[in-house]
Amino acid sequence: MLDAPDRCQVVELLAVLAYQIEHSPLRPAARAALGTLRPTLLGLVTGAHPGVRTMAAWLLGILGRGDDAPAVTARTVAALRSGLAEDFDPSARSSRLRALAALVPLDLCDDLGLEELRHPVALVRLAAAERVYRRRAASAAPYPWPAGFGRVVGQALASATERPWPRSPWSVERRDETRRWARRLVGQPDELAAMTAALTPPPPAPVSTGAVLAAHVWLATRRDAPGHLWVTVIDGLWVGAAASDAAARVLRDAGSAAAPHADRLLEWLRSERAPSATGICGTVAALMGVGDRRALPWVPDRWFTPWPVSVTVPAAWAPDLLPGAVARLRAAHLADSELPSLLRALAAWGPEAANAVALARWPS
16 A cells, blocks of 8 residues: 555656647547546545645646546546635645646636635635636636736736745746736736736835736737836846846837837946846847947847847948958858858848958858
């Protein structure tokens, strides 16, 4: 007879196997074989050990994505709901809620999840939000957002930066989760605004990475995004690599929107606090996009990196940069990543660069 920790490991291994076969040619047969364990899992999901309950719910959630008969789905839902309100382990409780979310649209019988949005543990609130979101998406009739839904999601994501999340098998990674929720709410600007505000700490605390990630999604997908989000993005350059990379991805396509913030972008470049090449490239690209020649000193070291296709070095800068371009073309060793960006810049300059390739001794 296996003890609880061993049972937990066995169920976890089975769940990992089920997860891996989701896109396998053997999926139907493998799922059928794992499905024979369902009666055992239905008992384990209400068992005494929280780790076993967590893993059993995860496996039931994966198996529940198949074409089960209604009676089988009903038994699974009943087991996942049984004792849910009295399950005080955050990992097990959130695992049950996410499994029930995975069963949507097979399970639309009530508004389960609304009350869990007030749970004190962030991981549980996010699992409840997942259930509510899927319930709303699958509803044929109008299903309004719960009051303050965006704020609840944002506060749950923000609290994750203050304390570790309980262990969960559902691959809940903070940055990915923030981006996922921002994309989901981008069609609901009021909810996305509430989520972003909840992710933004009050001054004088620095802007959070989560707020920058949410602003990134908003600015990248909506033309009517509030102007103050540019301040959030630029503040993110000072936070760390994850935030500055997210800021860079917005800035490189900012166009004229970057012009009012050019002084701050230069301040960051001059501060020598740039944590990553991506952040520097995005910032220099934003300044190039508005033709700010103050960015010129940073271009020779960065324009040979793989610039996005949307970024073009201004033709008016060609006289300053052509000597460096010719020198690179003459180099005995030209990195594969340098050549496409270099040639794209030369092509964009047109007549200004007409003699650059002829002047260079092309490496054989």
